[in-house]
Amino acid sequence: MKIAVVLALITLAEIAIYYIPALASLLIPLLVAFSFAKFMLVILWFMHLRFDSRIFTRLFAAGLLLTLTVFILMLLTFFLRGGPAPTPPGIT
Amino acid sequence: MATAVAPQQGGLFARPTAKTGWWSWMTTVDHKKIGILYGVTAFFFFIVGGVEALLIRAQLATPNGEVLSPAVYNQLFTMHGLTMIFFVVIPMGTALMNFLLPLMIGARDVAFPRLNAFSYWVFLSAGLFMYSAFLLGGAPDGGWFGYAPLSLDPVTDGMTYYSLGLQIAGIASLAGAINFIVTIINMRAPGMTLMRMPVFVWMTLITSFLLLFAVPVIGVALWELMFDRLFGANFFDPAAGADPLLWQHLFWLFGHPEVYIMILPAMGIVSEVLPAFSRKPLFGYPAIVFSGAAIAFMGWGVWAHHMFAAGLGPVANSAFALSTMFIAVPTGVKIFNWIGTIWGGSVRLTTPFLFSAGFVSMFIIGGLSGVTHSIVPHDAQQTDTYYVVGHLHYVLFGGSIFGLFSGIYYWWPKVFGRLLSEKIGKFHFLLMLVGFNLTFMPFHILGLLGMPRRQYYFPANRGFEVWNLLASIGAFTIAVSILVFLYNVAVSRKKGEAAGADPWDARTLEWMTTSPPPEHNFDAIPVVRHRDDFWYRKYITTPEGESARVFAGGAASDEEQHSSEAASDEPPSSSAEGASDREPNTAGAAPPESSSEERPHAGASAEEQGHGIHLPSPSYFPLLTAAGMPVIGYGFIYSPILLAAGAVMLLVGAFGWVLEPPAEEA
Amino acid sequence: MSAAHPPAEHPHTSTGLDNAKLAMWAFLGSECLFFGSFISTYLLYRNVTGDGPTSADLYDIPYTSISSFVLLMSSLTMVLALSSVQNGDRRAMRIWLMATAFLGLTFIGGQVFEFTTFVEEGLTLSTSAFGSSFFVLTGFHGAHVTIGILMLLGLTVMSSFGRLGPDDSRPVEVVGLYWHFVDIVWIVIFTVIYLIPSG
Numbered sequence A: 001m002k003i004a005v006v007l008a009l010i011t012l013a014e015i016a017i018y019y020i021p022a023l024a025s026l027l028i029p030l031l032v033a034f035s036f037a038k039f040m041l042v043i044l045w046f047m048h049l050r051f052d053s054r055i056f057t058r059l060f061a062a063g064l065l066l067t068l069t070v071f072i073l074m075l076l077t078f079f080l081r082g083g084p085a086p087t088p089p090g091i092t
Numbered sequence B: 001m002a003t004a005v006a007p008q009q010g011g012l013f014a015r016p017t018a019k020t021g022w023w024s025w026m027t028t029v030d031h032k033k034i035g036i037l038y039g040v041t042a043f044f045f046f047i048v049g050g051v052e053a054l055l056i057r058a059q060l061a062t063p064n065g066e067v068l069s070p071a072v073y074n075q076l077f078t079m080h081g082l083t084m085i086f087f088v089v090i091p092m093g094t095a096l097m098n099f100l101l102p103l104m105i106g107a108r109d110v111a112f113p114r115l116n117a118f119s120y121w122v123f124l125s126a127g128l129f130m131y132s133a134f135l136l137g138g139a140p141d142g143g144w145f146g147y148a149p150l151s152l153d154p155v156t157d158g159m160t161y162y163s164l165g166l167q168i169a170g171i172a173s174l175a176g177a178i179n180f181i182v183t184i185i186n187m188r189a190p191g192m193t194l195m196r197m198p199v200f201v202w203m204t205l206i207t208s209f210l211l212l213f214a215v216p217v218i219g220v221a222l223w224e225l226m227f228d229r230l231f232g233a234n235f236f237d238p239a240a241g242a243d244p245l246l247w248q249h250l251f252w253l254f255g256h257p258e259v260y261i262m263i264l265p266a267m268g269i270v271s272e273v274l275p276a277f278s279r280k281p282l283f284g285y286p287a288i289v290f291s292g293a294a295i296a297f298m299g300w301g302v303w304a305h306h307m308f309a310a311g312l313g314p315v316a317n318s319a320f321a322l323s324t325m326f327i328a329v330p331t332g333v334k335i336f337n338w339i340g341t342i343w344g345g346s347v348r349l350t351t352p353f354l355f356s357a358g359f360v361s362m363f364i365i366g367g368l369s370g371v372t373h374s375i376v377p378h379d380a381q382q383t384d385t386y387y388v389v390g391h392l393h394y395v396l397f398g399g400s401i402f403g404l405f406s407g408i409y410y411w412w413p414k415v416f417g418r419l420l421s422e423k424i425g426k427f428h429f430l431l432m433l434v435g436f437n438l439t440f441m442p443f444h445i446l447g448l449l450g451m452p453r454r455q456y457y458f459p460a461n462r463g464f465e466v467w468n469l470l471a472s473i474g475a476f477t478i479a480v481s482i483l484v485f486l487y488n489v490a491v492s493r494k495k496g497e498a499a500g501a502d503p504w505d506a507r508t509l510e511w512m513t514t515s516p517p518p519e520h521n522f523d524a525i526p527v528v529r530h531r532d533d534f535w536y537r538k539y540i541t542t543p544e545g546e547s548a549r550v551f552a553g554g555a556a557s558d559e560e561q562h563s564s565e566a567a568s569d570e571p572p573s574s575s576a577e578g579a580s581d582r583e584p585n586t587a588g589a590a591p592p593e594s595s596s597e598e599r600p601h602a603g604a605s606a607e608e609q610g611h612g613i614h615l616p617s618p619s620y621f622p623l624l625t626a627a628g629m630p631v632i633g634y635g636f637i638y639s640p641i642l643l644a645a646g647a648v649m650l651l652v653g654a655f656g657w658v659l660e661p662p663a664e665e666a
Numbered sequence C: 001m002s003a004a005h006p007p008a009e010h011p012h013t014s015t016g017l018d019n020a021k022l023a024m025w026a027f028l029g030s031e032c033l034f035f036g037s038f039i040s041t042y043l044l045y046r047n048v049t050g051d052g053p054t055s056a057d058l059y060d061i062p063y064t065s066i067s068s069f070v071l072l073m074s075s076l077t078m079v080l081a082l083s084s085v086q087n088g089d090r091r092a093m094r095i096w097l098m099a100t101a102f103l104g105l106t107f108i109g110g111q112v113f114e115f116t117t118f119v120e121e122g123l124t125l126s127t128s129a130f131g132s133s134f135f136v137l138t139g140f141h142g143a144h145v146t147i148g149i150l151m152l153l154g155l156t157v158m159s160s161f162g163r164l165g166p167d168d169s170r171p172v173e174v175v176g177l178y179w180h181f182v183d184i185v186w187i188v189i190f191t192v193i194y195l196i197p198s199g
């Protein structure tokens, strides 16, 4: 129950900072941090990874970390050369 | 169990009971029968894919060949590749895994027997679905990797079949992978710790993890392709500002792990066969296991080496070139392990051994040509030429297929109870080895001479004639060798020598039970004390370090080991305790003496055809649920009515699955 | 589920862990890559809007916040359903399961409404790469929620026909894992797709 209240509060905070101009520069890091916090609360308590066997945690973490690594790499290869489908020189 | 009233056998959801005949195969949930189904089906597709290859080689035997039209040629090479990869090598590995995995870890079945049957039927329907495209306007023709925007070409529905058919095949692989992972983690016999598992089981586990994580990626790519083709989405169409490179990334993100999915099972087979025929334990077991895991892990960081020619830029190219060179290291480690296993052993040159040796030597060649691709400027010369086709056949045919044949010869007596002929087998091997090299060695030369792949003809007077002709002769030699194998099978079925439980004097648990094994696998679940446990039941090590045969009747502890059952109704150890242990099973390996007495069905009663051992009953629903998938596929292409019908089949199947009277399935 | 051979219901496994739960966690690991692929596609294309509307033109943050909140709260009701069944209260469990399914349906309703609005404002699957990746990503998430709702209703019905013993909380737990996972995927989607401004 307490967890649910915290989750609700974080969501409120997320929306709030979205509308506070003073925080604009911090917006993205803050949002990511909040979202990460919610994510962890749900998997650790609601999905009780905190109390359950570590095998479950490992299985899930393997998928999650692999996803992060591989797709960050992939997006890097795109954005290092200017995003999707940059027009090659000489072709229009 | 309180008020819950389970319906007994009978009524609407009665489970089928046939033990023989057609229905028994259609409704079976026995991992051994499913393994045989997988094997027979994969072999059937092997013949089909082989005929396609022969047609291609007939067309390319001479310059300006006129056997095939360009359109048919495109369909044939695409379907050949798809067939061999998705409907032969992978399911043939799955066939062996299915049959052997529970036997090797001392289990009665896999964790989810009905899911296992479901995997098979989904796989079969994916294959039939893909092939039905030939009759319905044209098969896939955009190459097995289906590059966009060519794959968006709307001339035929071929690539729509590709997107849906592979999606269905992926569901089969995913279900199988989850099943095997749970089985290996959770269903091992007492004492079977992770580091005592046969290497084939390890490779199954690693392969399953690769599938678990790779299939969803291509799944997404295929969905996107389907939305592009059928619903006007713009994922890959450059005309709409999309970037076709996205397809290449997603495809090879799956595609490179996929090549390890195809080779690791073969590596597992070889790691079982070589020790058995060298009468030595595998040299460097931990190194083999860890290098297998390292290959699987690193295999996720090299995918863009298939895209060196796509213009990723120097930074990405260099990074992926480096990672590709590094991945050859764990592969090399394994080669040394295998050589170390044979070294100084008393080698028996049986057919399975020969195929394994063939695997190691051909795979070395394929691995080396792979390393030449990893050098970017070199690769720029090789991409899209026959050189790449040479490489991939050395690893896939010389590697996977030779390894799989080694496994087929090795385990055939276990599966069918009769030996294959050694004489015919050796002839098969020799013919296949010669034919294989005759076919694929020239590919390298053709590639270096500049012959592009996927061209329906080649012009005269470019120096291509000789090599193409040689390759075509080699291809037909391979075909003959497969006929020799089929002859061997026929002879063995008719008058093959009875195998007995342990024809090879082998090392792992599956040889402890009869050939073919009874439905319940083991009368009493073995308790495992060693790696290569079965060997140590037969031999003791003398103080001089030699192996000596244990006298009839077995070692002192043998009796107890045989009569002790799985600790199945011991109070489960608290999960937290079991789980935090890296090798959780050691806890469960209680001394058998303590528990063997109160086993209800140990000893004599168990021998009466496993009385008292509950096996899951057969079921109609995996088949029904699986059959819904291709119907949904046709529905996407042709009509919403079919779509709805398929969805109904799926739902009814799923509900029946849940509601049918319970069996031993966990 | 069966009174015939109770010991078989909880077979001893090598790790002492439940097979179905292990399978579900493996599946969820796999699902990470599934949604990862779709989210990456979206990130790649979020500014490829062609002549069509951009995300800034379309997204209605207060509206989506409410539906996100609804989904988040459905995770809470799911937790309550599981703890009811673990306390042996099947009736309460059914009520919480229905509440969860209802919240899920509300979310889906909200998504249908959102999709209709976007189409009216000129964004369809074929407008642009942005449109394709938005609809297909959120659509597949919606499909996952729908399957979850079906499973929740299935559990409720089975339980009221006595097919789900009060001491058998495993199916509820496993479905719950799936449900929470779908929720955390939405947490990511909400932040990455809706809140972080593109440009």
Ligand code: HEM
Pocket (backbone or CB within 6 Å): B145, B259, B260, B262, B263, B305, B306, B324, B325, B327, B328, B331, B366, B367, B368, B369, B370, B371, B373, B374, B379, B382, B383, B384, B388, B391, B392, B395, B396, B399, B400
């Ligand atoms: C030492 C290990 C290996 C290395 C360094 C390696 C490297 C490469 C590279 C760089 C390519 C891209 C060539 C190009 O398209 O220009 C390639 C293609 C390919 N490799 Fe390997 N490889 C290795 C092992 C394997 C294994 C074990 C398999 C399968 C069992 C395999 C199957 C393939 C296939 C199917 C292709 C061709 C894909 C296509 O273009 O259709 N490789 N390899």
Ligand SMILES: [Cu+2]
Pocket (backbone or CB within 6 Å): B255, B256, B259, B302, B303, B305, B306
């Ligand atoms: Cu590769």
